[in-house]
Amino acid sequence: xxxxxxxxxxxxxxxxxxxxxxxxxxxxxxxxxxxxxxxxxxxxxxxxxxxxxxxxxxxxxxxxxxxxxxxxxxxxxxxxxxxxxxxxxxxxxxxxxxxxxxxxxxxxxxxxxxxxxxxxxxxxxxxxxxxxxxxxxxxxxxxxxxxxxxxxxxxxxxxxxxxxxxxxxxxxxxxxxxxxxxxxxxxxxxxxxxxxxxxxxxxxxxxxxxxxxxxxxxxxxxxxxxxxxxxxxxxxxxxxxxxxxxxxxxxxxxxxxxxxxxxxxxxxxxxxxxxxxxxxxxxxxxxxxxxxxxxxxxxxxxxxxxxxxxxxxxxx
Amino acid sequence: xxxxxxxxxxxxxxxxxxxxxxxxxxxxxxxxxxxxxxxxxxxxxxxxxxxxxxxxxxxxxxxxxxxxxxxxxxxxxxxxxxxxxxxxxxxxxxxxxxxxxxxxxxxxxxxxxxxxxxxxxxxxxxxxxxxxxxxxxxxxxxxxxxxxxxxxxxxxxxxxxxxxxxxxxxxxxxxxxxxxxxxxxxxxxxxxxxxxxxxxxxxxxxxxxxxxxxxxxxxxxxxxxxxxxxxxxxxxxxxxxxxxxxxxxxxxxxxxxxxxxxxxxxxxxxxxxxxxxxxxxxxxxxxxxxxxxxxxxxxxxxxxxxxxxxxxxxxxxxxxxxxxxxxxxxxxxxxxxxxxxxxxxxxxxxxxxxxxxxxxxxxxxxxxxxxxxxxxxxxxxxxxxxxxxxxxxxxxxxxxxxxxxxxxxxxxxxxxxxxxxxxxxxxxxxxxxxxxxxxxxxxxxxxxxxxxxxxxxxxxxxxxxxxxxxxxxxxxxxxxxxxxxxxxxxxxxxxxxxxxxxxxxxxxxxxxxxxxxxxxxxxxxxxxxxxxxxxxxxxxxxxxxxxxxxxxxx
Ligand code: HEM
Ligand SMILES: [Cu+2]
Numbered sequence: 001x002x003x004x005x006x007x008x009x010x011x012x013x014x015x016x017x018x019x020x021x022x023x024x025x026x027x028x029x030x031x032x033x034x035x036x037x038x039x040x041x042x043x044x045x046x047x048x049x050x051x052x053x054x055x056x057x058x059x060x061x062x063x064x065x066x067x068x069x070x071x072x073x074x075x076x077x078x079x080x081x082x083x084x085x086x087x088x089x090x091x092x093x094x095x096x097x098x099x100x101x102x103x104x105x106x107x108x109x110x111x112x113x114x115x116x117x118x119x120x121x122x123x124x125x126x127x128x129x130x131x132x133x134x135x136x137x138x139x140x141x142x143x144x145x146x147x148x149x150x151x152x153x154x155x156x157x158x159x160x161x162x163x164x165x166x167x168x169x170x171x172x173x174x175x176x177x178x179x180x181x182x183x184x185x186x187x188x189x190x191x192x193x194x195x196x197x198x199x200x201x202x203x204x205x206x207x208x209x210x211x212x213x214x215x216x217x218x219x220x221x222x223x224x225x226x227x228x229x230x231x232x233x234x235x236x237x238x239x240x241x242x243x244x245x246x247x248x249x250x251x252x253x254x255x256x257x258x259x260x261x262x263x264x265x266x267x268x269x270x271x272x273x274x275x276x277x278x279x280x281x282x283x284x285x286x287x288x289x290x291x292x293x294x295x296x297x298x299x300x301x302x303x304x305x306x307x308x309x310x311x312x313x314x315x316x
Numbered sequence: 317x318x319x320x321x322x323x324x325x326x327x328x329x330x331x332x333x334x335x336x337x338x339x340x341x342x343x344x345x346x347x348x349x350x351x352x353x354x355x356x357x358x359x360x361x362x363x364x365x366x367x368x369x370x371x372x373x374x375x376x377x378x379x380x381x382x383x384x385x386x387x388x389x390x391x392x393x394x395x396x397x398x399x400x401x402x403x404x405x406x407x408x409x410x411x412x413x414x415x416x417x418x419x420x421x422x423x424x425x426x427x428x429x430x431x432x433x434x435x436x437x438x439x440x441x442x443x444x445x446x447x448x449x450x451x452x453x454x455x456x457x458x459x460x461x462x463x464x465x466x467x468x469x470x471x472x473x474x475x476x477x478x479x480x481x482x483x484x485x486x487x488x489x490x491x492x493x494x495x496x497x498x499x500x501x502x503x504x505x506x507x508x509x510x511x512x513x514x515x516x517x518x519x520x521x522x523x524x525x526x527x528x529x530x531x532x533x534x535x536x537x538x539x540x541x542x543x544x545x546x547x548x549x550x551x552x553x554x555x556x557x558x559x560x561x562x563x564x565x566x567x568x569x570x571x572x573x574x575x576x577x578x579x580x581x582x583x584x585x586x587x588x589x590x591x592x593x594x595x596x597x598x599x600x601x602x603x604x605x606x607x608x609x610x611x612x613x614x615x616x617x618x619x620x621x622x623x624x625x626x627x628x629x630x631x632x633x634x635x636x637x638x639x640x641x642x643x644x645x646x647x648x649x650x651x652x653x654x655x656x657x658x659x660x661x662x663x664x665x666x667x668x669x670x671x672x673x674x675x676x677x678x679x680x681x682x683x684x685x686x687x688x689x690x691x692x693x694x695x696x697x698x699x700x701x702x703x704x705x706x707x708x709x710x711x712x713x714x715x716x717x718x719x720x721x722x723x724x725x726x727x728x729x730x731x732x733x734x735x736x737x738x739x740x741x742x743x744x745x746x747x748x749x750x751x752x753x754x755x756x757x758x759x760x761x762x763x764x765x766x767x768x769x770x771x772x773x774x775x776x777x778x779x780x781x782x783x784x785x786x787x788x789x790x791x792x793x794x795x796x797x798x799x800x801x802x803x804x805x806x807x808x809x810x811x812x813x814x815x816x817x818x819x820x821x822x823x824x825x826x827x828x829x830x831x832x833x834x835x836x837x838x839x840x841x842x843x844x845x846x847x848x849x850x851x852x853x854x855x856x857x858x859x860x861x862x863x864x865x866x867x868x869x870x
Contacts, residue, residue, distance in 0.1 A: 031764055031767045032700075032767050032768070032770075033767075033768055033769055042696065042697045043699070043700055046694060046696050046697055047691070047697050047700075049696060050690070050691045050694060051691075054688070054690070054691065057683065057687060058683045058684060058687055061654060061655075061658050061680075061683055062680050062683060064662060065658060065661060065676060065679070065680055067843035068597075068661045068662060068663075068664065068666060069666060069668070072325040072597075072661070072662075072663060072664050072665065072666050073665070073666050073667075073668070074665030074666055075597065075665075076666050077547065078665060079598060079665075079667075079822050080598065080665070081598050081665070081666030081852055082597055082598045082599040082663060082665040082852075083597075083663050083664065084600065084852075085599075085600070085602070086601075086602070086603075086848075086850075087602055087603040087604065087605070087606070087838065088602075088603075091603075091659070092341065092606050092652075095652060095655040096459060096651075096652055097607070099647055099648050099651035099652075100645075100648050103644040103645060103647050103648065104644075106644060106694065107640060107641045107644050107694075109694070110640055110693075110694035110695055110696060110697075111637055111640070113690045113694075113696045114633070114636070114637065114640075114695050114696050117696055119632065124836050172704075176671060182813055190464070191464045191468070192462060192464070192465065192563060194628065194703060196703070196769075198700070198704075198768065198769025198773070199769075201696075201699070201700040202699055202700070203628050203699050203700065203702050203703065203793070204628050204630075204699075204806060205628050205629045205630055207557060207563065207564065207629075207630050208464070208557040208558055208563075209557040209558060210557075210630055212630060221525040225778075227769070227771050228771075229702070229703040229704070229771050230703055231388075231457070231458050231460075231462075231465065231703075231772075232465060233388075233456075233457075233465055233468065234384045234385055234388065234456075235384060236388075236773065236774060237379070237384070237774035237776045237777065238776075248751070264798045267375040272384075274403035276379065276383065277378070277379055277380065278379045278384045278387065279379060279380055279381055279382055280380065280382065281381065281382045281386060282383050282386075283382075283385055283386045283389075283453055284383070284385075285383075285386065285389070285452045285453040285456070286385070286452040286453075286469075286470035286582065287384070287385055288468050288471075300736065
């Protein structure tokens, strides 16, 4: 009878937990920034799913611990045994099998979502140029570049982003037309950087010497910040750029204005290098000097081939 | 300290074993163990001070406390010190103290090598910290030291922070390898008669697993750092992307060690939980065999997951998917452990002394660390939060809220054995509550910050992140305060604490059968082991002698 009661209580506890963790999973969306790409919605649903499962596990086990602390305290000076069971094979098999199935399920969800992102275009395409290799094999191996409506070249260096648009305009601002697949063709000049817009839910390292493509489809107009997410030296924190997602007309209009009147944004790293802010402690340790931004209307844009890699890195 | 101290014959009081011992080149594993623990605690305090400076900078969005190069040096050295000079060598210290006692050996297999392993550390640590005095300061490229950023050094300065950093880490690595050889040999060959593998405490299993990882994976880090040193000082091009080198190879070599390193740090903590939880719940460890084997399981799987630190490093899709699955599989043996701890506590007779509070608090917080880990293994989610404060929150829930808590549990639990004296319970509880509250206040806010996109390692940030940052900074200062009652308690109890009996917790395990502190050779006579471990509650085995009780006058 009391055994039945115990099972009944445990079952109700699990039922309550299921409801609560489902609710927490639903809350998870609100902990993230707005969704500005088609990809973001997929990532958020995965996060909500992971949060619900995690909440179930944490609340379940912490609940058991708290219950124990409240109800299984020993009377003072009672050092006799609690209950003498050393194990229970059935239980141990169960709790090895359960997490195995659970992680396989989680992995399956992760895989599915990843596939969908890939179709949307999130998956990076990496062109690794090793000069020792034949040019033919040096271009990408398995990755067929995803079709895109628009291609924008992204150049990054310590500590500056710049973007080159199809009409050869170069700017420190990233403008993207809404609902169009845009290919970002990314190049780093000096060290590793990482392209990261939290509202896009994507992040990608940019490695000097490799061209890395990403295709994104912004879905929500507005202004966002692009950040460098991978530590890139002294002025790392200052390395962000404005991202504007706008209608195709606005985008085209911006392109024509920028063509006539290139807009140079003050580089924060350069400003700080010439006039360091006041800090309590000052060391003046060595730092690489940031170059003033060169918004040059330089060479016409074209896809670089393997043998031109060095050239690209040296003079962008 | 009354007159009967003078007739006390505990080894503490004989001239052979006085405090000077602890400053000497001793080959006694117990002395070496204490040397490790005290030294690493000092580094923990230094690392903590650096952390508080970091949190002071981050309390406001602007950069106004330290200049940017110093900020970068601070977080680089904070991470490096905490990993390589606090958790890993502290584990080596406590393992040094306990393993021979737990398996019934007189010492480690190679006592001289043991002493050498220890004595490499103080100079390496000092060398590392002395780099603050260099004209251009410490290394500034993070504890990963990713090239090519780590190769950007002041021109014309071959001796620079980065160089010093590499040399110290390589030296510390050499010390760890020598230690690992010693531990593995000791556990294989020095066990007392009857101490079969399945009679070994889980702590010994976890030390064995962790040290096997050191042997297998550490050479990869050492190799990477030596190549990096060549690139830095001798003009080679292993990792220079613009000169035909490949910086991604460095990341593979680095994480091939540094992922398993997280388990080199965590496994001994899991071992501590397996000792402390049964003793204070008066239950046998539930599912002992699965917990023992799970240690090895964790070690093996963790060798094959390193790419989850590189999901966005130009890693192709197939590799992302492969390492997503392997990373998630670590959760299986880890889950077995967490379930085993909970089942041990369930329906027990809990005694909430300080070691138990730290163990239960640590085990509970591990759940959040582990669950966020599985989330991160899911590639699409990781792509969003990689390099944000979500990562910092995840691994601090592990390295501080789990492992450092476990370390405190261990210090309180074995303090009577090591010193022959009891600590002050009330101050222990104060320490626990300050630490528990401080830890959650510091590290929880990092999870929402990361989800919202606050990038890690930035020295100034967007004002919209300030709210959570203030909480984290206040928590950080509270953690700083929390060590004060601990230090006072340890020092005070060492001098004036009540004498401890041999087995104040009525715990099982060979270390509790010898005197507190143990004699030079650990046991009067090498014990013969006839019973399974953790035989709490089995009347056939339990040796509960009412006079052997810590609250009683002694
Ligand atoms: C149990 C002990 C654990 C420790 C000590 C630990 C520690 C760490 C540390 C130090 C990092 C950050 C490294 C860095 O970027 O500086 C990290 C990241 C990570 N951990 Fe854990 N972790 C543990 C458990 C887990 C588990 C169980 C999983 C997954 C099943 C996991 C998955 C990850 C992933 C995927 C990352 C990389 C995230 C990223 O950088 O994007 N961890 N962990
Ligand atoms: Cu890892």
